[in-house]
Amino acid sequence: MMRNLSALFAGALFGCGLLVSGMIDTAKVQGWLDIFGAWDPTLAFVLGGAVLPMIFVWRVAERRGMSILGTPIPDRVPVRFDPALITGSVMFGAGWALAGFCPGPALASFAYGGWGGALFLLAMVAGMVIAPALSARLTKA
Amino acid sequence: MVVPMDWVWGLVGGLMIGAAAGVYLLVNGRILGASGIIGGLADGTAGPTGREKLAFLLGLVAVPPLLVPLYASVSTNVTASPVVLILAGLLVGVGTRLANGCTSGHGVCGISRFAPRGIVSTLIYLAAGAVTMAVARHVLGVI
Numbered sequence: 001m002m003r004n005l006s007a008l009f010a011g012a013l014f015g016c017g018l019l020v021s022g023m024i025d026t027a028k029v030q031g032w033l034d035i036f037g038a039w040d041p042t043l044a045f046v047l048g049g050a051v052l053p054m055i056f057v058w059r060v061a062e063r064r065g066m067s068i069l070g071t072p073i074p075d076r077v078p079v080r081f082d083p084a085l086i087t088g089s090v091m092f093g094a095g096w097a098l099a100g101f102c103p104g105p106a107l108a109s110f111a112y113g114g115w116g117g118a119l120f121l122l123a124m125v126a127g128m129v130i131a132p133a134l135s136a137r138l139t140k141a
Numbered sequence: 142m143v144v145p146m147d148w149v150w151g152l153v154g155g156l157m158i159g160a161a162a163g164v165y166l167l168v169n170g171r172i173l174g175a176s177g178i179i180g181g182l183a184d185g186t187a188g189p190t191g192r193e194k195l196a197f198l199l200g201l202v203a204v205p206p207l208l209v210p211l212y213a214s215v216s217t218n219v220t221a222s223p224v225v226l227i228l229a230g231l232l233v234g235v236g237t238r239l240a241n242g243c244t245s246g247h248g249v250c251g252i253s254r255f256a257p258r259g260i261v262s263t264l265i266y267l268a269a270g271a272v273t274m275a276v277a278r279h280v281l282g283v284i
Contacts, residue, residue, distance in 0.1 A: 002168075003168075003169055003192075003193050004192055004193055004196040005196070006164060006165070006168040006169055006193075007165065007169055007171075007193035007194070007196040007197040007200070008196040008197065008199055008200040009164060009200060010161045010162075010164045010165040010168075010169070010173065010197060010200065011161070011196065011197035011198060011199065011200025011201035011204070012200035012201065012203075012204035012205070013157055013158075013160055013161035013164065013200075014157075014158055014161035014162070014173065014175075014197075014200075014201055014245075015200065015201040015202070015204055015205035016154075016157055016204065016205050016208055017154045017155065017156075017157030017158035017160075017161060018154065018158065018205070019154070019205045019208055019209075019215070020150055020153055020154035020157060020208075021150060021151045021152075021153070021154020021155055021157075021158070022147060022150060022151060022154065023151075023154065024215070024217055025216060025217055025218055026217055026218050026219055026220070027216075027218035028147075030274065030278075030284070033267075033270040033271050033273075033274040034271075034274050034275075034278060035271050035274075035275070036274075036275050036279055037274075037278060037279065040147075041148065042147045042148055042151040043151070044151075045148045045149075045151035045152040045155060046151045046152070046154055046155035046158065047155060047244075047248060047249065047252075048152070048155060049151065049152040049153070049154070049155020049156040049158070049159060050155040050156070050158040050159035050162065050248075050249040050253075051159065051249060051252050051253045052156070052159060052253075053156060053159035053160055053163055054159045054162050054163060054166075054249060054250060054253030054254075055253045057159075057162070057163040057166055057167060057253070058166075058253055058254045060167065061166050061167055066170070067166070067167060067168060067169055067170030067171075068167055068168045069168055069169060069170065070170075071169060071170025071171070072170060073166070073170055074170070074171070074172055076254075076256065077256075077258065079257045079258060080258070081257075081258070081261055084239045084240065084241075085239075085240050085241070085258060085261070085262055086240075086265060087236075087239055087240075088235070088236045088237065088238070088239025088240030088241070088262075089236065089240045089247075089261075089262040089263075089265035089266045089269065090236070090265060090266070090269045091232045091233075091235055091236030091239065091240075091269075092232065092233055092236030092237050092240055092243060092266045092269070093236075093265065093266035093267065093268065093269025093270035093271075093272075093273065094229075094232050094236075094269050094270070094273040095228070095229040095230065095231070095232025095233035095234075095236060096229075096233060096244075096266065096270045097269075097270040097271070097273035097274040097277065097284075098225050098228060098229035098232070098273060098277060098284060099219070099220060099225060099226055099229035099230070099233075100218070100219075100220075101219075101229065101230075101233065102175070102233065102237075102243050102244040102245075103175040103176040103179055103233065103237055103243045103244075103245075104175035104201070104243070104244065104245050106230075106233070107175065107179060107198065107201055107202060108201055108202065108205060109217055109219070110202050111202055111203075111205060111206045112206065112209065112215055112217060113217045113219055114217070114219065116217075116219030116220060116221065116226055117217060117219055119223060119226045119227065119230070120219070120226045120227075120229060120230040120233075121230065122230065123226065123227045123228075123229070123230025123231050123234065124179075124230040124231070124233050124234035125179065125183045125234060126230070126231065126234060127230060127231040127232070127233065127234020127235040127236075127238070128176070128179065128180040128183050128184060128234040128235070128237070128238045129183055129184050129234075130234075130235065131180075131184075131234065131235045131238035131239055132184070132238070134235055134239070135238075135239055138239075
Protein backbone atom coordinates (compact mmCIF):
# COMPACT_ATOMS: atom_id res chain seq x y z
CA MET A 1 0.00 0.00 0.00
CA MET A 2 2.72 2.48 1.04
CA ARG A 3 4.70 1.40 -2.00
CA ASN A 4 1.82 2.19 -4.38
CA LEU A 5 1.05 5.50 -2.66
CA SER A 6 4.68 6.56 -2.91
CA ALA A 7 4.76 5.57 -6.61
CA LEU A 8 1.54 7.52 -7.20
CA PHE A 9 3.09 10.56 -5.51
CA ALA A 10 6.33 10.23 -7.52
CA GLY A 11 4.34 9.94 -10.76
CA ALA A 12 2.25 12.99 -9.87
CA LEU A 13 5.34 15.05 -8.99
CA PHE A 14 7.11 13.89 -12.18
CA GLY A 15 4.08 14.85 -14.28
CA CYS A 16 3.72 18.25 -12.59
CA GLY A 17 7.45 18.85 -13.17
CA LEU A 18 6.99 18.07 -16.88
CA LEU A 19 4.10 20.55 -17.07
CA VAL A 20 5.81 23.32 -15.06
CA SER A 21 9.10 22.97 -16.97
CA GLY A 22 7.35 23.28 -20.34
CA MET A 23 8.54 19.86 -21.50
CA ILE A 24 5.03 18.78 -22.52
CA ASP A 25 5.35 21.38 -25.29
CA THR A 26 6.84 19.48 -28.23
CA ALA A 27 7.87 22.78 -29.85
CA LYS A 28 10.16 23.61 -26.89
CA VAL A 29 11.75 20.15 -26.97
CA GLN A 30 12.29 20.40 -30.72
CA GLY A 31 13.68 23.91 -30.16
CA TRP A 32 16.35 22.46 -27.85
CA LEU A 33 17.46 20.07 -30.61
CA ASP A 34 17.30 22.76 -33.31
CA ILE A 35 20.86 24.02 -32.89
CA PHE A 36 20.95 25.37 -36.45
CA GLY A 37 17.64 27.22 -36.05
CA ALA A 38 15.92 29.12 -33.23
CA TRP A 39 17.76 27.25 -30.44
CA ASP A 40 15.89 27.04 -27.11
CA PRO A 41 18.12 26.17 -24.13
CA THR A 42 15.25 25.54 -21.67
CA LEU A 43 15.79 21.76 -21.64
CA ALA A 44 19.31 22.23 -20.25
CA PHE A 45 17.82 23.94 -17.20
CA VAL A 46 15.31 21.11 -16.81
CA LEU A 47 17.96 18.39 -17.04
CA GLY A 48 20.30 20.34 -14.75
CA GLY A 49 17.55 20.94 -12.21
CA ALA A 50 16.68 17.24 -12.17
CA VAL A 51 20.26 15.94 -12.04
CA LEU A 52 21.38 18.16 -9.13
CA PRO A 53 19.14 16.74 -6.37
CA MET A 54 19.62 13.25 -7.77
CA ILE A 55 23.42 13.41 -7.33
CA PHE A 56 22.77 13.85 -3.61
CA VAL A 57 20.03 11.19 -3.56
CA TRP A 58 22.29 8.59 -5.20
CA ARG A 59 24.97 9.18 -2.54
CA VAL A 60 22.46 8.60 0.24
CA ALA A 61 20.83 5.61 -1.50
CA GLU A 62 24.10 3.84 -2.27
CA ARG A 63 25.34 4.34 1.30
CA ARG A 64 22.08 2.89 2.71
CA GLY A 65 22.02 0.07 0.15
CA MET A 66 18.33 -0.37 0.90
CA SER A 67 15.25 1.76 0.20
CA ILE A 68 13.02 3.01 3.03
CA LEU A 69 10.49 0.27 2.18
CA GLY A 70 13.20 -2.39 2.22
CA THR A 71 13.94 -2.88 -1.49
CA PRO A 72 17.63 -3.20 -2.38
CA ILE A 73 18.98 -0.18 -4.27
CA PRO A 74 19.62 -1.40 -7.87
CA ASP A 75 23.20 -2.50 -8.49
CA ARG A 76 25.31 -0.74 -11.06
CA VAL A 77 25.09 -2.61 -14.35
CA PRO A 78 28.37 -3.76 -15.93
CA VAL A 79 29.74 -1.11 -18.27
CA ARG A 80 29.20 -2.44 -21.79
CA PHE A 81 28.63 -0.27 -24.82
CA ASP A 82 26.81 -2.99 -26.76
CA PRO A 83 25.22 -2.50 -30.21
CA ALA A 84 21.72 -2.42 -28.66
CA LEU A 85 22.63 0.57 -26.47
CA ILE A 86 24.09 2.48 -29.39
CA THR A 87 21.49 1.60 -32.05
CA GLY A 88 18.67 2.12 -29.57
CA SER A 89 19.96 5.53 -28.52
CA VAL A 90 20.28 6.64 -32.17
CA MET A 91 16.71 5.50 -32.94
CA PHE A 92 15.37 7.18 -29.82
CA GLY A 93 17.11 10.46 -30.61
CA ALA A 94 15.75 10.47 -34.16
CA GLY A 95 12.16 9.83 -33.03
CA TRP A 96 12.50 12.37 -30.22
CA ALA A 97 13.43 15.06 -32.75
CA LEU A 98 10.72 14.16 -35.28
CA ALA A 99 7.79 14.54 -32.86
CA GLY A 100 9.30 16.31 -29.83
CA PHE A 101 8.12 13.54 -27.50
CA CYS A 102 10.09 11.25 -25.22
CA PRO A 103 8.28 8.53 -23.23
CA GLY A 104 7.43 10.56 -20.07
CA PRO A 105 5.85 13.58 -21.78
CA ALA A 106 4.20 11.26 -24.33
CA LEU A 107 2.31 9.61 -21.50
CA ALA A 108 1.59 12.92 -19.81
CA SER A 109 0.19 14.17 -23.12
CA PHE A 110 -2.60 11.64 -22.71
CA ALA A 111 -4.21 14.30 -20.51
CA TYR A 112 -3.82 17.25 -22.88
CA GLY A 113 -2.22 16.15 -26.16
CA GLY A 114 -5.37 15.44 -28.15
CA TRP A 115 -5.40 12.78 -30.86
CA GLY A 116 -1.84 13.52 -31.94
CA GLY A 117 -0.40 12.64 -28.55
CA ALA A 118 -2.56 9.51 -28.41
CA LEU A 119 -1.40 8.37 -31.86
CA PHE A 120 2.25 8.84 -30.88
CA LEU A 121 1.64 6.95 -27.64
CA LEU A 122 0.00 4.06 -29.50
CA ALA A 123 2.93 3.79 -31.95
CA MET A 124 5.44 4.05 -29.09
CA VAL A 125 3.83 1.24 -27.11
CA ALA A 126 3.69 -0.89 -30.28
CA GLY A 127 7.41 -0.20 -30.77
CA MET A 128 8.15 -1.21 -27.19
CA VAL A 129 6.29 -4.50 -27.66
CA ILE A 130 8.04 -5.44 -30.93
CA ALA A 131 11.49 -4.29 -29.71
CA PRO A 132 12.62 -7.65 -28.21
CA ALA A 133 11.99 -9.45 -31.53
CA LEU A 134 13.94 -6.75 -33.43
CA SER A 135 16.71 -6.92 -30.86
CA ALA A 136 17.01 -10.71 -31.34
CA ARG A 137 17.41 -10.17 -35.09
CA LEU A 138 19.97 -7.42 -34.51
CA THR A 139 22.19 -9.65 -32.37
CA LYS A 140 21.84 -12.56 -34.80
CA ALA A 141 22.89 -10.47 -37.81
CA MET B 142 20.37 41.04 -17.88
CA VAL B 143 16.91 39.59 -17.62
CA VAL B 144 16.71 35.81 -17.34
CA PRO B 145 13.88 34.45 -19.52
CA MET B 146 11.06 33.07 -17.35
CA ASP B 147 11.02 29.88 -19.45
CA TRP B 148 14.49 29.04 -18.10
CA VAL B 149 13.41 29.70 -14.50
CA TRP B 150 10.34 27.49 -14.89
CA GLY B 151 12.52 24.91 -16.61
CA LEU B 152 14.77 24.82 -13.56
CA VAL B 153 11.82 24.68 -11.14
CA GLY B 154 10.15 21.88 -13.12
CA GLY B 155 13.50 20.11 -13.39
CA LEU B 156 13.93 20.20 -9.60
CA MET B 157 10.44 18.68 -9.28
CA ILE B 158 11.40 15.90 -11.72
CA GLY B 159 14.60 15.28 -9.72
CA ALA B 160 12.60 15.19 -6.47
CA ALA B 161 10.19 12.68 -8.02
CA ALA B 162 13.11 10.46 -9.08
CA GLY B 163 14.52 10.85 -5.57
CA VAL B 164 11.29 9.68 -3.89
CA TYR B 165 10.97 6.72 -6.26
CA LEU B 166 14.57 5.67 -5.52
CA LEU B 167 14.74 6.35 -1.77
CA VAL B 168 11.29 5.04 -0.87
CA ASN B 169 10.56 2.39 -3.51
CA GLY B 170 14.13 1.46 -4.41
CA ARG B 171 13.39 1.87 -8.11
CA ILE B 172 15.05 3.90 -10.86
CA LEU B 173 12.58 6.36 -12.38
CA GLY B 174 12.71 5.48 -16.06
CA ALA B 175 9.59 6.35 -18.03
CA SER B 176 10.35 3.91 -20.87
CA GLY B 177 10.99 1.08 -18.41
CA ILE B 178 7.77 1.79 -16.53
CA ILE B 179 5.61 1.95 -19.67
CA GLY B 180 7.49 -0.80 -21.51
CA GLY B 181 7.39 -3.19 -18.56
CA LEU B 182 3.63 -2.82 -18.36
CA ALA B 183 3.12 -3.00 -22.13
CA ASP B 184 5.09 -6.19 -22.75
CA GLY B 185 4.20 -7.89 -19.46
CA THR B 186 7.76 -8.04 -18.12
CA ALA B 187 6.96 -5.85 -15.09
CA GLY B 188 6.09 -8.87 -12.89
CA PRO B 189 5.68 -8.03 -9.22
CA THR B 190 6.66 -4.37 -9.88
CA GLY B 191 3.58 -3.94 -12.09
CA ARG B 192 1.35 -2.47 -9.40
CA GLU B 193 3.71 0.33 -8.42
CA LYS B 194 4.38 1.05 -12.10
CA LEU B 195 0.63 1.36 -12.65
CA ALA B 196 0.32 3.64 -9.60
CA PHE B 197 3.13 5.80 -10.99
CA LEU B 198 1.38 6.12 -14.35
CA LEU B 199 -1.91 6.95 -12.67
CA GLY B 200 -0.25 9.83 -10.78
CA LEU B 201 1.50 10.99 -13.96
CA VAL B 202 -1.67 11.10 -16.08
CA ALA B 203 -4.35 12.09 -13.55
CA VAL B 204 -2.73 14.69 -11.27
CA PRO B 205 -0.97 17.30 -13.51
CA PRO B 206 -4.24 18.32 -15.28
CA LEU B 207 -5.34 19.72 -11.90
CA LEU B 208 -2.66 22.42 -12.35
CA VAL B 209 -3.80 23.33 -15.85
CA PRO B 210 -6.33 25.98 -14.68
CA LEU B 211 -3.36 27.96 -13.27
CA TYR B 212 -2.19 28.54 -16.83
CA ALA B 213 -3.65 30.90 -19.40
CA SER B 214 -3.03 28.20 -21.97
CA VAL B 215 -1.27 24.87 -22.17
CA SER B 216 -0.12 24.05 -25.66
CA THR B 217 1.58 20.85 -26.72
CA ASN B 218 2.07 21.89 -30.36
CA VAL B 219 1.84 18.28 -31.52
CA THR B 220 2.43 17.86 -35.25
CA ALA B 221 -0.67 17.18 -37.34
CA SER B 222 1.12 14.66 -39.55
CA PRO B 223 0.04 11.09 -38.72
CA VAL B 224 3.01 9.71 -40.69
CA VAL B 225 5.52 11.66 -38.58
CA LEU B 226 3.72 10.71 -35.35
CA ILE B 227 3.66 6.99 -36.14
CA LEU B 228 7.26 6.88 -37.41
CA ALA B 229 8.52 8.90 -34.41
CA GLY B 230 6.51 6.80 -31.95
CA LEU B 231 7.89 3.54 -33.36
CA LEU B 232 11.46 4.89 -33.25
CA VAL B 233 11.09 6.09 -29.65
CA GLY B 234 9.41 2.85 -28.56
CA VAL B 235 11.89 0.46 -30.18
CA GLY B 236 14.89 2.69 -29.43
CA THR B 237 14.27 3.17 -25.72
CA ARG B 238 13.66 -0.55 -25.19
CA LEU B 239 16.84 -1.50 -27.08
CA ALA B 240 18.86 1.10 -25.19
CA ASN B 241 17.07 0.19 -21.97
CA GLY B 242 16.38 3.80 -21.05
CA CYS B 243 15.33 7.26 -22.15
CA THR B 244 15.65 10.88 -20.98
CA SER B 245 14.60 9.98 -17.42
CA GLY B 246 16.37 6.64 -16.86
CA HIS B 247 19.59 7.24 -18.82
CA GLY B 248 19.43 11.04 -18.67
CA VAL B 249 18.33 12.14 -15.20
CA CYS B 250 19.06 8.96 -13.19
CA GLY B 251 22.11 7.77 -15.16
CA ILE B 252 23.99 11.06 -15.37
CA SER B 253 23.44 11.82 -11.67
CA ARG B 254 24.87 8.38 -10.77
CA PHE B 255 27.80 9.07 -13.12
CA ALA B 256 26.85 5.83 -14.90
CA PRO B 257 28.92 5.45 -18.11
CA ARG B 258 26.09 3.77 -20.05
CA GLY B 259 23.66 6.53 -19.11
CA ILE B 260 26.10 9.27 -20.09
CA VAL B 261 27.02 7.60 -23.41
CA SER B 262 23.37 6.92 -24.28
CA THR B 263 22.44 10.54 -23.51
CA LEU B 264 25.27 11.92 -25.66
CA ILE B 265 24.20 9.63 -28.53
CA TYR B 266 20.47 10.43 -28.44
CA LEU B 267 21.20 14.16 -28.13
CA ALA B 268 23.51 14.01 -31.15
CA ALA B 269 21.08 11.85 -33.14
CA GLY B 270 18.27 14.24 -32.23
CA ALA B 271 20.23 17.32 -33.33
CA VAL B 272 21.24 15.70 -36.65
CA THR B 273 17.68 14.49 -37.31
CA MET B 274 16.34 17.96 -36.55
CA ALA B 275 18.87 19.62 -38.85
CA VAL B 276 18.09 17.26 -41.73
CA ALA B 277 14.31 16.96 -41.27
CA ARG B 278 13.71 20.67 -40.64
CA HIS B 279 16.41 22.52 -42.54
CA VAL B 280 17.25 20.16 -45.42
CA LEU B 281 14.04 18.24 -46.12
CA GLY B 282 11.63 20.73 -44.49
CA VAL B 283 9.28 17.99 -43.28
CA ILE B 284 8.91 19.04 -39.60
